[in-house]
Amino acid sequence: MLHVREPRTLKKPAGASTLTISDITEDAARLAAYDGHERVWCGRDESRGLIAIVAIHNTVLGPALGGTRVWAHESFEAALTDALRLSRGMTYKSAIAGTPFGGGKAVILADPKTQKTPALLAAYGEMLAALEGQFFTGEDVGLTVADADFLSTCASNVLGTGRGSGNPSPVTAHGVFLGIKAALNHRRGSQQLEGVRVAVQGLGSVGWALCEKLHGEGAALIVADIDAERVEKAKRLFGATAVPAGEILAAGADVFAPCALGGVIAQQTISMLKAGIVAGSANNQLARHEDARLLMDAGILYAPDYVINAGGLINVAAELAPGGYDRGAVMAKVGEIPGTLGDIFTRAEAQRRPTNDIAAEIAMERIAAAARKSRT
């Protein structure tokens, strides 16, 4: 059922613009991933090759903030589902991290290697300008700091630029690294990484920075990526063992760190997992929320994705802090991630409930408290 929504107006695109922006919230409401989104916008510009979705999930804690993903989804519905799931995750991520923002996310349906043209980005920049005041965005898979720099010349609601907080990935990787240690500590009573076998899926911006840190503390790396060059480099620089992309889940590891795309943990893949811990940066690692119970029943400790990967959000959100961006404050906040995870692990164990149920409960309590406060 549709929520009653405040009418939201868009700023007008420039006079001769070929961009059209439509409200597709009612279409989105037909999808299982809808989850009461406040608003879903679709920007189209045929002449410049743009099809973009901006999903705004919940703005109780503040204006929506979430990255822009550029990806060639197999259909519009798949892209919309991705945007909805990612934007809901941002609401929870922000609530748990204690940043004063709501959840949103954008998806551009395009191959980032071949279709992300300057014209497409200019059209998307116009869409962002129309959404000023409702939505802040920055990098995600397929969108670089250079792209953010360009978009920031079109609209003021672009974060993570070279002049701003820059690439969030090293900060995200640091949070994931600390989160892996928290999970090890919970399971083994020690954060020691020496000799611990970590299987890293995806050697992109976050996965690579995570490998550097893990290698630095003596972990034994098992890696997979669809990009053979990155795999070769990881073998060379980290002494990593490479496995084919389809075999990384079944690798004989202590920790599985998904750092590629979402949906890797599913009913049919959980039985393949050899690792006792799942802790990585990818958003929406679970195909379904209920899969966390299957992990728990299999004795696998799951670090909820939006808790462990909050470093990037904390980093970009800091650009809008009253005193401006402060790297020291960012790293201090990222340093809280292991403590938050430790509490979630302990509560989940005591209540015999999946870790992501506990995390969602904490997030929803915070949002409900903020909603009550705004009503009084």
Ligand SMILES: NC(=O)c1ccc[n+]([C@@H]2O[C@H](COP(=O)([O-])OP(=O)(O)OC[C@H]3O[C@@H](n4cnc5c(N)ncnc54)[C@H](O)[C@@H]3O)[C@@H](O)[C@H]2O)c1
């Ligand atoms: N960058 C951040 O700060 C940040 C913050 C929070 C969450 N995340 C999430 O972390 C994940 C990684 O982000 P990123 O910025 O490193 O992206 P990226 O695009 O730089 O890296 C993704 C890597 O995964 C690889 N890959 C894709 N499909 C694969 C497969 N089937 N098997 C193995 N490798 C595969 C790609 O080749 C690429 O090297 C994404 O899910 C992203 O949403 C990133």
